[in-house]
Amino acid sequence: MKTNILDRAIEYVAPRLAARRLRARVSMNAARGFDGAKRGPRAAGWRATGASSTAEILPALSVLRNRARDLIRNNPHMRRALRIQVANAIGTGVQVKFTDKALQKVWKGWVKECDAGGLLDFYGLQAQAYRAWKESGEVLLRFRSRLPQDGLDVPLQLQMLEIDYLDSLKVGLVDGGFVVAGVQFNMIGQRTGYWMFDQHPGEVSQVPRNMVSRFVPASEIIHLFDAIDRPNSVRGFPWLASAVWKARDLDEYQDAELVRKKIEACFAAFVTSSDEGFGVGRTMASAPSDPRRVEALSPGMVEYLRQGETVSFAAPATSNEYESNVRVDLRALAAGTDTTYEQLTGDYSQVNFTSGRMGKMEFKRMNEQDLWLIFIPMFCEAVADRFVSTAYLAGKAKQPVADRLWSPQAIEFIDPLREANGIIALIDARLRSRHQSIRNLGDDPDEVDAEIDADRLAIEVPVSGRALDPKSAHEVLDRLEQILTTVPQ
Known part of the structure; x- marks a missing residue:
């Protein structure tokens, strides 16, 4: 880079200052190589921080x-x-399959009584957590250990809490670590706990509130948020953040359009007169000789204007661009909410099978990313780990850890025949296992196989048209008993 006399003089007197000037000049020259980094009138008001x-x-x-x-x-x-997001990601619940059949039976009993509020089962809590995560950007779940006298086979329940319970203003240094936005870390950056209020800060005034936050260990809390958005993220932000003003503007535009339509529906007449004695508010004339003026119109009426009077009628401007403008805004909202225009509006008039399938595939990919990278590892796996360890301590599990598989609910086929044939072709080509295909459909392969075997035996015995000999009858009964014992209760 070329230097002038001033640069050389500064370099001779103050080398460090000269080095800073040189670095700044290099940075400015590099920025000029990218249009997005240029400064000027177009960048006025664009505030981008580091x-x-x-x-x-x-x-x-x-x-x-x-x-x-x-x-x-x-x-x-x-x-x-929001309902579309929750319905497609969670549906009726992300199912888990433990390899230990006895533990699977304990799990099926526990999911019905796991809600500390006594209102939902575990799959309802999944939908509640996913909805709160998308709506508020983050949500908290607190493990609640129970006593033996509470009557639970596995003494553990789950309490869902809105993120408002977290003391966002709590910051600073603590013994052995630091606190950022209510989340406490140790010196190597691991989460050690959360500072939480006992009541919701926005609760009704009649409920006593203590606005002093208390420390809760991280082992007792699940903090669900989009941790892959940016490295070192501590908190999450609402899913609608990029669509807030677009949605607000659309509301105001539709309200304005409604007011304009109401004005268009008004029929008004304006009378201009040179009569100095002209006045308004008089009763309508009842006879030709009556000096009172007509101030109302009726069907079939014929009225002659007086000398010096003219009448003009209001003609509000009409617009035919309302529907196209709203459609453009709704497409922007669909992009901002990670849905398709058709899902957002229920308008499928401009979609065919190919475009509908493409939209479904992209939407499914985004849902799978949220499920497998965020929701299942941060929420479902954490709950399952705590359940297994608690069941082990309660004598309901053989080991404190257990292998398991998660099966999200499948999205319905657009064309069942075509898509089912595609799955069959993958299985026949040995590119996908039959069990994996069943799990992708949201079902349990063992239960499906057991039900198929039971159906086959229930059909084959009557169809034979003859009484079974004792040996065959015993074989059928033994097979049915074997099938029934393999189906988890």
Whole structure:
């Protein structure tokens, strides 16, 4: 890089200052090579910081969360988008299959009584957690250990808490670590606990509240948020963050259009007169000689204007672009909510099989990413680990760890015949196992096989048309008993 006399003089007197000037000049020259880094009128008002994810999120987090919740309460499209996300990702629940059949039976009993509030089962808590995660950007689950007198086979329950319970203003140094936005870390960056309120900060005033947060160990809390958004993320932000203003603007545009339509529906007449004695508000004339003026119109009426009077009628401007404008905005909202336009609106008038399948495949990929990279590892696996360890301590499991497989609910086929034939072709070509295909459909392969065998035996015996000999009858009964014992209760 060329230097001038001033640069050489500064370098001679203050080498460190000269080095800083040189680095700044190199940085400016590099920025000029990218249009996105150039400064000028186009970049006026574009504020882009180099702050960490927490520094950027924390000042706006409560506002974003409250606005997102308000949109979901009051905007039908946002409410539908959230329901679509939860229905397609969770459905009726992400199922687990333990290799230990005895433990699987204990799990099936525990999922019905795991809710500390006594309202939902584990799969309902899954839907609640996923919904709160998308709506608020994060959600908390607290493990609640129970006593033997509580009557639970596995003395463990789950309490779902909104992220408002976390003290976001808690920051600073503590013994052996530090606190950022209510989350405590040790000196090597591992989460050691959370600072939480005893009650919701926004609870009704009649409920006594203690606004002093208390420390809860990280082993007792699941903090579900999008941890893959940025490295070193501490908190998450609402899923609707990028669509908040677009949704708000669409609401206001539709309200304005409704007002305009109401104005168009009004029929108004304006009378201009040179009569100095002209007045309004008089009763309608009842006879030709009556000096009172007509101020109402009726069907079939013929009225002659007086000398010096003219009448003009209001003609509000009409627009035929409303539907196209709304459709453009709804497509932007669909992109901002990770759904398709057809899912968001229920309008399938402009979609065919190919485009519908392409949209479904992209939507399914995003759902699978959220499930397998975030929800299942951070939520489902953590709950299963705690369940197994608690069941082991309660004498209901043989080991404190257990192998398991998770099966999310499958999305329905668009064309069942074509897609089912595709699955069959993959199985026949030995590119996918039959059990894996069944799990991808959200079912348990062992249960499916047992039910198929039971159906076959139930059909074959009557179809034979003859009485079975004692030996064959015993074989059939033994086979049925074997099938029934393999089906988890």
